[in-house]
Amino acid sequence: MAALFRHVTSPLIDNNPVTLQILGICSALAVTTSLATAITMSIALTVVLCLSSGIISAIRHHIPPVIRLIVQITIISSLVIVIDEFLRAYAFEISRELSIFVGLIVTNCLVLGRAEAFAMRNPVVPSVLDGLGNGLGYSLILVVVGSIRELLGAGTLLGYVILPTVENGGWFEPLSLMQLAPSAFFIIGLLIWAIRTRWTKQIEAPKFALKQRQARS
Amino acid sequence: MDRSSNPVRAFLDRPNDDRVKVFGVAVIVAFVCAVVVSTASVMLKPLQDAHLEAERGARMEAMLDTLPGMRDLMEEVGVTALEMRMVDLQTGEFLSDIDPATYDPQAAAADPEQGVGIPADQDTARLRRRAPYAPVHLLERDGELLMIVLPVEGTGYQSVIRAMLALESDLNTIAALTILSQDETPGLGSRIEDPQWQAQWPGKQVADADGNIVIEVVRGSASGPHEIDGISGATLTAQGVAGMVTYWMGPHGYGPFLERLEREGI
Numbered sequence: 001m002a003a004l005f006r007h008v009t010s011p012l013i014d015n016n017p018v019t020l021q022i023l024g025i026c027s028a029l030a031v032t033t034s035l036a037t038a039i040t041m042s043i044a045l046t047v048v049l050c051l052s053s054g055i056i057s058a059i060r061h062h063i064p065p066v067i068r069l070i071v072q073i074t075i076i077s078s079l080v081i082v083i084d085e086f087l088r089a090y091a092f093e094i095s096r097e098l099s100i101f102v103g104l105i106v107t108n109c110l111v112l113g114r115a116e117a118f119a120m121r122n123p124v125v126p127s128v129l130d131g132l133g134n135g136l137g138y139s140l141i142l143v144v145v146g147s148i149r150e151l152l153g154a155g156t157l158l159g160y161v162i163l164p165t166v167e168n169g170g171w172f173e174p175l176s177l178m179q180l181a182p183s184a185f186f187i188i189g190l191l192i193w194a195i196r197t198r199w200t201k202q203i204e205a206p207k208f209a210l211k212q213r214q215a216r217s
Numbered sequence: 218m219d220r221s222s223n224p225v226r227a228f229l230d231r232p233n234d235d236r237v238k239v240f241g242v243a244v245i246v247a248f249v250c251a252v253v254v255s256t257a258s259v260m261l262k263p264l265q266d267a268h269l270e271a272e273r274g275a276r277m278e279a280m281l282d283t284l285p286g287m288r289d290l291m292e293e294v295g296v297t298a299l300e301m302r303m304v305d306l307q308t309g310e311f312l313s314d315i316d317p318a319t320y321d322p323q324a325a326a327a328d329p330e331q332g333v334g335i336p337a338d339q340d341t342a343r344l345r346r347r348a349p350y351a352p353v354h355l356l357e358r359d360g361e362l363l364m365i366v367l368p369v370e371g372t373g374y375q376s377v378i379r380a381m382l383a384l385e386s387d388l389n390t391i392a393a394l395t396i397l398s399q400d401e402t403p404g405l406g407s408r409i410e411d412p413q414w415q416a417q418w419p420g421k422q423v424a425d426a427d428g429n430i431v432i433e434v435v436r437g438s439a440s441g442p443h444e445i446d447g448i449s450g451a452t453l454t455a456q457g458v459a460g461m462v463t464y465w466m467g468p469h470g471y472g473p474f475l476e477r478l479e480r481e482g483i
Contacts, residue, residue, distance in 0.1 A: 064239040071246050078250035082257040089264035
């Protein structure tokens with residue numbers, strides 16, 4: 001039981017997909033301008049990741065190795081399209097804001113990475129938990145980055161005014177840099193720095209760093 | 218039942234590098250995924266369409282809100298929404314036998330019976346075909362036209378742009394241009410939806426003193442009453458919008474209708 005639970009907790013910090021594995025950066029930059037879109041993207045990605053890990057794990061013994069990537073991508077992209085359709089039907093405003101990024105979950109290395117690295121070799125329950133853990137790890141970073149960017153970039157959180165801006169008669173001058181993609185890089189960089197200062201075993205030996213990471217997308 | 222006599226079991230028991238299994242798995246996965254995707258798409262379509270429809274309505278309302286004094290004027294006249302009328306684009310006359318609320322210009326344009334081909338030399342909106350009639354929105358007081366809102370569409374860089382063009386009572390000064398829907402490159406062409414960009418349109422003149430349609434989108438800084446700033450990185454989209462306005466204000470678009478309005482009033 002504890003071992004199963006470990007699949008969920010380990011990717012939160014120790015093996016975080018964004019800050020340690022450096023996967024899924026593209027969407028982490030794109031959808032974190034506000035907390036609401038970051039949360040929606042997190043939920044969408046976590047759902048896709050759990051379902052794809054579960055389905056791929058369930059049929060893993062019958063996926064011929066020569067076409068395994070095609071099969072995985074077919075399953076993942078179908079799930080993404082279905083999620084996108086649901087968002088457009090039930091969360092229209094947010095789907096407009098996420099625009100193409102929901103579709104880009106397909107190309108999020110995180111989803112295919114977990115399918116290939118974990119779900120293809122493990123039973124259904126650990127695979128789903130691994131998907132959930134990685135989804136939550138990704139969500140954690142997105143929510144942190146989204147909160148910082150929305151708070152400093154617009155003075156709001158989830159649309160509620162926290163820091164009244166000068167424009168609306170308050171005192172806070174919004175940092176417009178926070179609304180631009182590079183700020184997400186800075187924040188993720190600072191997060192990685194903070195995490196590696198606290199959990200020093202995450203620090204990579206620079207000599208081998210390039211070699212170790214080479215295989216990743 | 219013997220394991221090997223069950224065809225499903227026999228198929229699954231084949232080794233994974235077996236050709237039949239490879240093709241079989243590919244076909245089954247593709248089929249199941251296709252069914253799931255199409256089911257979701259078909260089932261959710263009505264809900265999605267309702268959202269799009271509501272959004273178009275909301276944009277129309279939002280456009281009215283941006284027009285200075287519009288709400289007061291409407292209150293004065295005693296209406297809460299603009300009146301919708303069908304216009305025959307060729308004759309410029311109003312039609313009373315078609316309900317403007319249910320008329321679908323896109324379907325009519327695509328219909329080989331009804332659609333009207335656009336001469337290539339006039340097709341600045343790059344539409345090729347248009348519907349014979351158009352639903353216009355107008356505001357009048359005692360037979361005097363105060364404001365007219367024309368639905369327009371045109372091809373941008375990669376998609377069809379649909380918009381509402383509001384004209385003041387002189388039928389030449391633009392009161393507002395609101396993009397209803399577009400599918401241009403996100404972050405570049407899609408910026409035609411930015412309120413800042415659309416805010417350039419009010420007050421511009423479509424035609425010069427001689428009646429030639431001269432409104433255009435220019436690179437760099439716009440000057441004069443007929444020029445709009447382009448969008449860097451989205452030249453073709455912005456020009457598509459200008460081409461759209463040029464076509465619909467021209468003789469093959471609303472030209473005859475606007476001329477008739479000017480001549481005879483409503």
